[in-house]
Amino acid sequence: xxxxxxxxxxxxxxxxxxxxxxxxxxxxxxxxxxxxxxxxxxxxxxxxxxxxxxxxxxxxxxxxxxxxxxxxxxxxxxxxxxxxxxxxxxxxxxxxxxxxxxxxxxxxxxxxxxxxxxxxxxxxxxxxxxxxxxxxxxxxxxxxxxxxxxxxxxxxxxxxxxxxxxxxxxxxxxxxxxxxxxxxxxxxxxxxxxxxxxxxxxxxxxxxxxxxxxxxxxxxxxxxxxxxxxxxxxxxxxxxx
Numbered sequence: 001x002x003x004x005x006x007x008x009x010x011x012x013x014x015x016x017x018x019x020x021x022x023x024x025x026x027x028x029x030x031x032x033x034x035x036x037x038x039x040x041x042x043x044x045x046x047x048x049x050x051x052x053x054x055x056x057x058x059x060x061x062x063x064x065x066x067x068x069x070x071x072x073x074x075x076x077x078x079x080x081x082x083x084x085x086x087x088x089x090x091x092x093x094x095x096x097x098x099x100x101x102x103x104x105x106x107x108x109x110x111x112x113x114x115x116x117x118x119x120x121x122x123x124x125x126x127x128x129x130x131x132x133x134x135x136x137x138x139x140x141x142x143x144x145x146x147x148x149x150x151x152x153x154x155x156x157x158x159x160x161x162x163x164x165x166x167x168x169x170x171x172x173x174x175x176x177x178x179x180x181x182x183x184x185x186x187x188x189x190x191x192x193x194x195x196x197x198x199x200x201x202x203x204x205x206x207x208x209x210x211x212x213x214x215x216x217x218x219x220x221x222x223x224x225x226x227x228x229x230x231x232x233x234x235x236x237x238x239x240x241x
Contacts (some may be wrong), residue, residue, distance in 0.1 A: 006051070007044045010203075013213035016042045017204045018190035028190045031202040040190040047202045051214065054185040054199040055221040058161060062225035066160030067091060069152075071173050072215070076208040077165040084219035085151065088226070091159065092151035093173075102176035105158055112152055115145040161185060163218060166205040168192040187214055 010016065018024075018032065018040030033043040061068060070092040072081030078094040085092035093101070101108050118138060121127050127135050162177045164170040167186040174196055177184045184197040187205050194200035204210035 003048055003052070006048045009213065010044045010047060010210075013209045014207045015047060015203045015210045015213060016044050017207065017210070018042050023191040025191055025193050027193050027195055028188070028202070031194065032190060042190065042202045042204070050199070050201045051217065054201055055218065057183065057199060058163075058185065058218060059221050059225040061160045062088075062222040063228065064160075065226075067155060067157070068161045068163055068222065069093065069155070069159045070163050070165075070215070071097065071170055072165035072211070073097060074166055074169055074205070076206060077211045077215070080208070080212045080215050081165055082151065084215045088219050088222045089154065090222065091153075091155040094151065095147060097170065097173050098148060099172060100176075101152070102158060102162075102173075102180045102182065108149070108152070109156075111145065112149050112155065115142070115149055116153060118142040118145065158182065163215075164197075165211050165215065167194075167197060167200065169205070171196075185218070187211065 016033070018028075020038055021035055021040055024032070024040055028040075031043055031046050033041045035041065058068060068088075068090050070081045070085040070088075070090055072078055072092075072094055073096065082092055082094045098108065118141065121138075122142065127138055130138065158180060159182060161183045162173060162185070164173055164184060164186040167174060167184075167188045168191060170186075174184055174186070178196075183199060185199040186197050186201065187203045187210075188194050188197070188200045189203065189205040194202065201214060203214055
């Protein structure tokens with residue numbers, strides 16, 4: 001039996017509101033409770049069950065010090081996803097996903113390192129040794145790379161999992177993760193195929209309140225697990241001291 005308190009919270013956040021009946025993906029039918037005003041109503045009991053399974057995975061990854069990329073490129077998701085990822089110390093993408101971020105990670109890594117180098121040069125004043133024209137070019141490059149890769153600066157290896165705030169919106173992310181055998185946790189509305197990812201969470205992917213509720217649940221699980229993993233280390237260090 002799913003957690004009734006969680007179901008109540010989901011309902012209040014509007015997680016249950018799906019898309020129009022005409023756009024329903026046939027494979028989402030097991031997760032649909034009914035129809036209201038031509039909108040599919042998501043079965044929150046099943047959503048809560050799927051969320052619990054996904055949180056278990058993310059907790060294990062966080063306990064092991066793993067990385068989870070947060071992806072939320074829809075306007076309704078961007079702010080929430082960025083804030084949650086920063087709170088957890090996890091990488092994130094909230095604008096455009098660069099093709100090859102996962103499948104061509106060696107090239108992306110070089111660009112991330114270049115971004116970090118430009119930041120360092122700016123902070124230390126090293127950019128001043130260049131001509132004004134060169135400084136302007138480098139400043140523009142820094143701004144461009146920050147927009148593209150600023151959320152991935154702490155990603156020094158392929159992630160252990162990816163979270164997407166809308167599976168249909170981020171199909172390229174899902175495809176790249178599948179190629180690299182990286183598990184995907186994703187919010188999935190009634191117009192998408194839940195079998196494309198390992199950990200689908202049936203949910204309203206349009207409402208900011210729905211996205212915020214689920215993203216914050218994920219962030220809380222990661223934070224609590226990371227903190228729990230640090231406690232034994234701190235205790236061990238204290239005993240040695």
